[in-house]
Amino acid sequence: MDRNIVIAGVGGQGIITTAKILAEAALIEGRNVLVAETHGLSQRGGSVVVHVRVGDVEAPLIPPGMGDLLIGLEAIEAARYASLLAPGASVVMNEDLQPPPLPRVKAPSLGDVLGSLKAAGLRVYSVNAVEEALKLGDARSANTLLLGYTAGLGLLEGVARPGGLEEAIARVIRRSRTAVEAYRRGLELASVH
Amino acid sequence: MPHREVLAEPGTRVVMLGNVAIARGALEAGVAYASGYPGTPSSEILEALSEASKKLGGPHVEWSINEKVALESAYGASLSGVPAMATMKHVGVNVAADPLFSLAYTGTPSAMVVVSADDPGMWSSQNEQDNRWYGVHAYIPVVEPSGVQSAREAVIEAFNISRRHGHPIILRTTTRTSHTRGIVEVGQINVEAVRGKGKFRRNIERYTLVPSHARRLRIELLDRWERIEEELSRSSLNSVEGDGELLILGVGLGYRYAREAARLLGVEARIAKLQTPVPLPRTFIHKALEGIDRVLVLEEGDPVVEQMLKAFLHxxxxxxxxxxxxxxxxxxxxxxxxxxxxxxxxxxxxxxxxLPKPPRVEASLPPRPPALCPGCPYRGVYPGLRRAVRSSRVEVVYSGDIGCYSLGVLPPFRVQDTIVEMGGSIGLANGMARVAEGQVPIAVIGDSTFFHSGITGLINAVHNRNPMLVIILDNRTTAMTGHQPHPGVPVDARGGEAPQVDIEALVRAIGVEHVETVDAFTIRGVERAVRRAMDYVRREGKPAVLIARGSCILVALSQARRLGVGYPVYRVNPDKCMACTVCYTAFNCPAIFSLEDGKAKINPVLCTGCGVCVEVCPFNAFEPVEEPSEEWILLMRTATPG
Structure with a gap:
């Protein structure tokens, strides 16, 4: 089965790293994978989206309406790319909303965004990954925590197994102790969900 | 970025970026010399080759001062008998076009591949030009891989064709090949060849393009072009599959879209994979067209193949x-x-x-353009510049340039009135200085861009006495493309020590009299220095240069982590904050947010400890959670990549 995963957030949140981990995990699982990334200028604090496609796929980009899952590291960006999703698809979101640094621009609240995603018929799960990662000592591990949370919800079936994801984290992140801990914490939090 | 996977064991399947697959292909083909200028989406190719070079002792890898020098350097290496490669983004090829055309005339005794990384969609570029036209224009065959999946083989084949014909090849990649990660099965690196040296063998009749030689070489070139076209019709890079009355001609990445779209729709069609778009391999096309009455051409960019196909059919x-x-x-x-x-x-x-209808999310989402990072040294420079200009009561034109500082185009800064191409800030200012009545041009240019092509414009300004203020924003790296070194920093492509060219001494040496270097992290310091420089420009009618120096905060942070130097985080004292909004409007730091009551709050995860907010706040509401160490204060001002 093909799986189309959208990862969205703000440049600098470790979005590409998250996608790299998923790709490694898919390779470990023996699946084909493509990851289309955003680099360069738009990486500087801008809106970043990465397309991860697993299975019998050839083209790098997920067409609108065909995404199975969206992993959002930031709320506004998660909502922005929800248009890539299929009806009723799942959204796993970090409870973090960063107003764009534009003077006099009104940002919606986190509650607004979550509400609008649910109202659009999407299955929405959320966790405060930054807060949880800070408890482990490094806010930068919010991304692997969110990955753990996603895996714990059973949403990465057909892409990777939990053990494969752990190995992938160790392959992709150089000093990966906190990142792996965060991943495990994410799994745990999902089981409580 | 190290891109260690470029050295994966032969026979293994690894996840790699398209650009890394291109680097790997070049290593397997035995590239012994590689040069380039950073530019999205091309930069990782040379980065990966640098990584390989550190471990293998070859190829020789250089970041060049600009694309012209990069192409010339690789050209020289290739004339000296080793397989060579030059990498650049699409617009970089414009800079390198002069030697590119000559390269086709002289040919090369070894192999030479010029990588053009095109950016359809303009994700990180000023235009959407399709560089396959350069192939048509300069008589250089173009190889265009069909995605990350085939980038490695395509590069190897490009070197092979080049070697067989003694003729250069353009490898055209696009964003979605260069910046897509996929699974690549790798082969054997030709270690002996990548460490290889050659010899320049004199051949004056071939390598000196004086008219009498060039006329003869032009005829030879046309002959070679015919022979290469014939060979490309038999190339393993091109193939045909499936059948039907409809032919989908998938050029490069277009092939992948062709296959997946046909499968999604359940359409019976013949699909041709064309990875050598220029010159159009006529025999191959002829065969692919047998029994076909309709063709859909899928190509990234302009209708290059489509037009050639129509001409051929005619x-x-x-x-x-x-x-x-x-x-x-x-x-x-x-x-x-x-x-x-x-x-x-x-x-x-x-x-x-x-196709399923996407869900409708009813939320009004503010746009999020890229922004100067929290702690970016330029964030302090722009308010200082604006204040100085406001108080000087002089009408100015901000002649901008290409780099992170281009983001000064956005509110609240708005200090880039033109952004056209690398080095254009000073170039345009030369003309403005002479005819824009009552206006003083202020050219704003980064350090790497200044070396790339700003220096020539400045020499011109000195010689022609064109009054302008040139602000060189020196963050000690080529930041936007991923922190590559440039001639102004003491590091080379492989991270080794290198002589650094002193911008201030250079600028003085060409005859600029008013030169000042200022700490980028002080708004008032910048403001005063701009005022002094503007006074000089107006009084003397000559160019002045202000160098605003402060390290890219991302480099400073990564060095701090490596060296175990802590950096402070700042916070707002809510009793002192008067909700004046300056810090999150006029200063606009992404780490500073407005609370419901308008007071400021710092997001400690985003704060990078630059401390400039302390100077911004009229009420002294910002304070460090702990005092910044001297090591950190120094790193912010001196850190360089590597």
Whole structure:
């Protein structure tokens, strides 16, 4: 089965790293994978989206309406790319909303965004990954925590197994102790969900 | 970025970026010399080769001062008998076009591949030019891999064709090949060749393009072009599969879209994979067209193959419908996508697309353009510049340039009135200085861009006495493309020590009299220095240079982590904050947010400890959670990559 995963957030949140981990995990699982990334200028604090496609796929980009899952590291960006999703698809979101640094621009609240995603018929799960990662000592591990949370919800079936994801984290992140801990914490939090 | 996977064991399957796959292919082909200038989406190719070079002792890898020098350097290496490669983004090829055309005339005794990384969709570029036209224009064959999946083989084949014909090849990649990660099975690196040296063998009749030689070489070039075209018709890079009355001609990445769209729609069609678009391999095309009455051409960029195909059909007297970008089946601008390809195929075949309707999210989402990072040294420079200009009561034109500082175009800064191309800030200012009445041009240019092509414009300004203020924003790296070194920093492409060219001494040496270096992290310091420089420009009618120096905060942070130096985080004292909004409007730091009551709050995860907010706040409301160490204060001002 093909799986189309959208990862969205703000440049600098470790979005590409998250996608790299998923790709490694898919390779470990023996699946084909493509990851289309955003680099360069738009990486500087801008809106970043990465397309991860697993299975019998050839083209790098997920067409609108065909995404199975969206992993959002930031709320506004998660909502922005929800248009890539299929009806009723799942959204796993970090409870973090960063107003764009534009003077006099009104940002919606986190509650607004979550509400609008649910109202659009999407299955929405959320966790405060930054807060949880800070408890482990490094806010930068919010991304692997969110990955753990996603895996714990059973949403990465057909892409990777939990053990494969752990190995992938160790392959992709150089000093990966906190990142792996965060991943495990994410799994745990999902089981409580 | 190290890109260690470039050295994966032969026979293994690894996840790698398209650009890393290109680097790997070049290593397997035995490239012994590689040069380039950073530019999205090309930069990782040379980065990966540098990584390989550190471990293998070859190839020789250099970041060049600009694309022209990069291409010339690789050209020289190739004339000296080793396989060579030059890498650049699409617009970089414009800078390198002069030697590129000559390269086709002289040919090369070894192999030479010029990588052009095009950016359809303009994700990180000023235009959407399709550099396959350079192939047509300069008589240089173009190889265009069909995605990350085939980038490695395509590069190897490009070197092979080049070697066989003694002729250069353009490897055209696009954003979605360069910046897509996929699984690549790698082969054996030709270690002996990558460490190889050659010899320049004199051949004056070939390598000196004086008219009498060039006329003869022009004829030879045309002959070679014919021979290469014939060979390309038999190339393993091109193939045909499936059958039907419709031919989908998938050029480069277009092939992948062709296959997946046909499968999604369940359409029976013949699909041709064309990875050598220029010159159009006529025999191959002829065969692919047998029994076909309609063709859909899928290509990234301009209708290059589509137009050549139409001309070919006209010559052959064959009547076949051709659809693509020219008749709007695929829009003329932007990237290919499964959505627009499915739509075109659906329109052509009458098969309903039936793609699911995406959910409608009813939320008003503010845009999020990229922004200067929290702690970016330029964030302090722009308010200082604006204040100085306001108080000087002089009308100015901000002649901007290409780099992170281009983001000064956005509110609240708005200090880039023009951004056109690398080095254009000073270039344009030369003309403005002479005819824009009552206006003083202020050219704003980064350190790497200044070396790339700003210096020539400045020499021109000195010699022609064109009054302008040039602000060189020196963050000690080529930041936007991923922190590559440049001639102004003491590090080379492989991270080794290198002599650094002193910008201030250089600028003085060419005759600029008013030169001042200022700490970028002090707004008032910048303001005063701008005022002094503007006074000089108006009084003397000559150019002045202000160097605003402060390290890219991302480099400073990564060095701090490596060296175990802590950096402070700042916070707002809510008793002192008067909700004046300056810090999150006029200063606009992304780490500073407004609370419900308008007071400021710092997001400690985003704060990078630059401390400039302390100077911004009229009420002294910002304070460090702990005092910054001297090591950190120094790192912010001196850190360089490597």
């Amino acid at each position: 010559d052959e007297g064959v009547r076949v419908e051709v659809h693509g970008r020219e008749d709007g089946y695929i829009q003329r601008w932007g990237e290919l996508g499964l959505d627009n390809v499915v739509e075109a195929l659906s329109k052509l075949t009458g098969v309903e697309a039936g």
